[in-house]
Amino acid sequence: MTFESPDQWHAPATYWFWHRIPTAEEIQEQLDTLAAAGFKSFQIQTRLSFPLEDYLGPQYLAACRLAADGAASRGLMMGIYDEYNWLSGHAGGRTVDGRDELRxxxxxxxxxxxxxxxxxxxxxxxxxxxxxxxxxxxxxxxxxxxxxxxxxxxxxxxxxxxxxxxxxxxxxxxxxxxxxxxxxxxxxxxxxxxxxxxxxxxxxxxxxxxxxxxxxxINYLLPEAAERFLEVGYQPYAEAFGEHLGTTVSYVFFDQPHGCFFxxxxxxxxxxxxxxxxxxxxxxxxxxxxxxAREVGPLTAAWRCDFFERYSAVGIDAFFGTLSKWCAEHGVALSGHEVLGYVSSWNPADMIITEDPRTNFGTDYFGLDRWRDITAVDARNEHPQISAKFGDSVARSNGRSGCLVEQYFARTETGSHFAAGRWELTLGQLRDQTVRHHLLGARQLLMHAFWLTDGHEGDELFTNPRFDFAPGVNFEPWFAYHRAFAEESGRLSEFLDETRPLDEIAVLYPLRTSWAEGPTHPYGEHTAFWTEHLARAGHDFHLVDERDLRAGRIAGRYRALVLPGVSVVQDDNTVDALAEFTHGGGVLLASGPVPHATQTHGADDRVSRRMRELLSGPRARHWPDIPSPAAVEPHLDRSLAGHLEVDCDGAVWSRRALDAEGTRIALFNDDDCERTVHIRPTQLPAQVTRWRPESGVVEAPFGIDGSLRLTLAPGELACWHLTHGAHTVPAPLILDRGWLLTVGAAEQPVDVDRGWEQQGWDRYSGVGEYRNTFELTADALAWPDWELVLPVVHTSAEAEINGQPVGRWGWAPFRCNIASSTLRPGRNELRIRVSSTAANHYYAGTRHRAGPADPSGLAAAPRLRPRLAGFSDQPERGAGAGLPH
Structure with a gap:
């Protein structure tokens, strides 16, 4: 982990608004400014003031390539923002130009x-x-x-x-x-x-x-429309970026693809x-x-669910599935977000753009996310909202974690227009909102935006950059202080990443209720109550999908399950899963309407009866209306048993999570006066370490024999790590420097975070031997068991330490236990032999390898860490495309 200096996936990213094609000098100057401000990645986005005829033209693409060259030389990462302005899919109108059937x-x-x-x-x-x-x-x-x-x-x-x-x-x-x-x-x-x-x-x-x-x-329901979009929109970028695609240019970002709402x-x-x-x-x-159009009797709910299940599947697969395939073929990740009903709110039935979000891919956020590699969500203005929690939840449902949060600001003053933005935004407000996003599941902030120009005098909207979703952060007088904010954001993200959740509470996302009842149904208000209360109270929770519930991924994992106004479910099997949850010791809580209809049968008396019986059981509770926080808290106590407890006095946001050694906790005083927090460890004595995201310093640990009482100043962010016992756990070693690689007879220095095919051996297939040395103290060797982890290997490997074989792997995961007797005080030598595929030998110079060379060797820093019982299966970051998971 890079807590002191956050990497490109954790430090803030930004849109770079282009209002015209910049000069070569402007590109270099703005890249320097962007990097100096602490941004480590960006996406170029053309705005309505940008001449449409220049978009994707030769001069524009040449400027993009120059920006990629500059990013690579500065260690910055790029994403491809895939559209002119927004509404991904039209490529500035090129997708339908000459192809009227795709409109x-x-x-x-x-x-x-x-x-x-x-x-x-x-x-x-x-x-x-x-x-x-x-x-x-x-x-x-x-x-x-x-x-x-x-x-x-x-x-x-x-x-x-x-x-x-x-x-x-x-x-x-x-x-x-x-x-x-x-x-x-x-x-x-x-x-x-x-x-x-x-x-x-x-x-x-x-x-x-x-x-x-x-x-x-375009017509998002037609795969051929997405294919044409790739041809005229994505392929020009791929050709312009060349070798940067899949390296400096790491992902593609789509933004609110949707047909108009008529x-x-x-x-x-x-x-x-x-x-x-x-x-x-x-x-x-x-x-x-x-x-x-209307109610049709008992089958109303069933028919609506049938339609929207079909509708969403067709659109999601046709558009996002097609984009995902292209990205996989070109070695880049797919990210972006659709139109989200819950932006700026805790309510998933709220309506920012349309009065009925079902018309946009059926509100199936969990289903859509299976095509993404990096989950992204939208957030508006500077108040608390559900976006980051929703993004993290759908990512976890699809085997990942964390999300990218696009943060923009809209004007709300009477007589103005939302596009005029918020030039009044302070850096403190931006920082507060970003901290909340991280505590709710964001891995990275995507700022909206860093600007090429601040426009001109006059108050016209959109075409004058000055009033096109202000502020342009680099034109704010406080921008000189931005780097400290960016570094704190990245460090907080690093501190919270690579942990595993406590899995205390699950909140069922009412997808079929949305399909059957629409946004006027009270499920939205009930979801808003539960998610906001749980977030503010510091409970560890996620929204979950009915597919997860039915597949058995909720029972035995979460301790409490909330049904927020859920009135329609798929069929009896969902009720069976709810019963299994309670029979296994889980607490079932529900408010508002409860399931009375299914997609299979429509109105269903049997389901209604079973739910009444279930909710009258000893491990369940139902509130007909939205309950008060005081009413629900006693029923949540069971979900906290055995976990570190945090008692907050006032508006303090918190997040608790587990790592291999103990519990990490982040606290944020979101109030204008001091607040007191009591932390109660699960076992005593405990060892406490403070991590300071403002400076990157990890302080010396100290021991406690009781609860920890903290006083937080207004706006203070505090990160703590608690472990059991008075012993000191040795620090893990991240071996990211000093590597030598032998290919053939020559040994040369090599970067271990990218494959050998990117460092001069793009035509080599075979075995490469990596060699490095590391130092261990006698105190560290008092720890009995260590673990060697190779996060990313292409494609098989074996390792030895001090001449002794320690691991041999044909496939992931690449990790092994190492007895302390294998190690020695002082200098130790690690050798890793990696075998690649034969592709770079046999395909080189032929028509069969049009894309980049096949990944070969190590592509992330190996690490040696103390092994703790029960944590040998801790997931490693960097699987697949080298993205955080």
Missing amino acids: ERHMFCTTGEPVGEFAECAVDEIRAKDVEYLLDPGKNWVFSGGVVRWDEWEIVAALAHPAGDIDSEHSITDVTEHAQLIESGESGCRVRVPAEALAGQSAVTVFVAARCASSRM DWRQRRAHVDSSLMYAPTVVPDDRRVLLSL
């Missing part, structure tokens, strides 16, 4: 009643609700000429039904074959259905779809916006679509 398509619904011989339904006065907020610059960016125009209208379904309540699905008749499109044009359409075809029903709801002929946005005059539907459309999202039984 976004939307589905609308409208209801009519028969008058005379026909029932007629219309869709007109369509407006893009989200784009309206972007004013004329946004309209001209999204739509050619700034005008919404439609074509290629088609009838998706026509469904006859009673005009009043629908008792069952048997009251719905599919009359699509009788519907006729009698008028269509740039502004809408009309559909006619013969009254005699309605089979006696008193109303008909028609679903129609059309292509937005003027939109530069409203129309006749919308009277359960779903509060248009839906992205492709034939693949239409169910075999088209009657299911009627549930998107």
